Structure formats: structure tokens, C-alpha cells
Amino acid sequence: MKIGELSKYSQISIRMLRYYEEEGLLYPKRSVSGYRQFEIADIERVKLIQKLNTAGLTLKVIRKVLPCWQYQRKKFSPCKEFKIGLNETLLKLDEKIQLLEQSRSHLMTLLNEKG
Template structure:
């Protein structure tokens, strides 16, 4: 299938698919004309990429993680030793960022409340 068909089937823009290719996340075959050719496995790969992006991983991290992720009955599962530990560290970084944002919001709330009272 060509890129437009993959975009329709995956719900991802052609631009995003080209970006995934630039980042090494997708490797379509090329016709002599230069057109990209994708197969059904690429639809599944795009789904995995989207899930990992939504989980807060960067494209560089996804490039490393993607070969270690399998789809078991529609649920992505880590399948390489050490992958879970790395994902736990990523979750800890996210938790830390959330804590910092909550503190910032509390400071802003206090500032807003002080302005109203004054």
C-alpha cells in the first residue's frame, strides 16, 4: 500500500508517517519510482508508535523500545530483558514532572487568591 492508504488505515497524517520514517521508526520499501510501499505490519507498527508516544516516550526512545514491544491481544507488552526497568524510570521522571507542575499550580493559585483578596 502507498502512504495515503497507510495514513487512512492508521489514522495518522502522511506528514507524521514521513517523520516516523526520518526518525527510523518505519522503513518502507521503495518502488523504482521512489514511491514508498507499506504492508499490513506497518499499520500495526504505527499503532505501536502512537501508543508509545502517548505514553510519553520520545521518538529516540521509541526507536530503541519498538523492537522489544509485542502486541498480545491488542495490548502492547514489553518483550526484552531490562525494558520494564527503563520504562519504570521513565514513569518516575514523569511523576517528578507532575509533582513540579502541581507545585507550580499551587503557587499560581495562591498568587491568584492573593490578588483577589487585595
């Protein structure tokens, strides 16, 4: 299938699909005339990439995680790379949460000051 069809079936823009390819997340074959040729399995692959990215994983981490996905059985087997990437993401989220809690505390202090 061509990139437009993949975009239609996966509901992911052509621009984003090209970006995923640039980032080493998709490896389409090329036709004789140079058109990208995607497989049916690529529909699930790009949906998975999008879900992982929405969950907070960077594309760099997702690139490491994708080999853990067994497309034939549509089963996820957490591999070492996935666990490392997930731990990195969780640490970054914890840092953001801590900063947000500090900001909230400062704002509450300002709100409660008598002036």
C-alpha cells in the same frame, strides 16, 4: 501499500508517517519508481508508535522499544530497553508533577493571602 493507503488505514497523517521514517521508526521498501511500499504490519506499527508517544514516551525511547514488540503474535514482551525507557519517562513525569504541585501551592498561598 503506498503511504496514502497506510495513512488511511492507520488514521495517521502522511506528514507524520514521513516523520516517523525520518526518525528511524519505519523502514518502507521502495518501488522501482521510488514510491514507498509499506506492509500490512506497518499499520499496527504506526498505531503502536502513536500510542506510546501519546503515553509520554519520546520517539528516541520508542525506537528502542519497538524491537520488544512481537508482531507475529501481536504480543508485547517487555525488554531491557523498554524498562529503561519507561523508567526515564516516569522520572520525567515525576519531576513535572512535583513542579506542578509547587506551582499549585504557590498559587493557593497567593489566593489565601489577606491583603
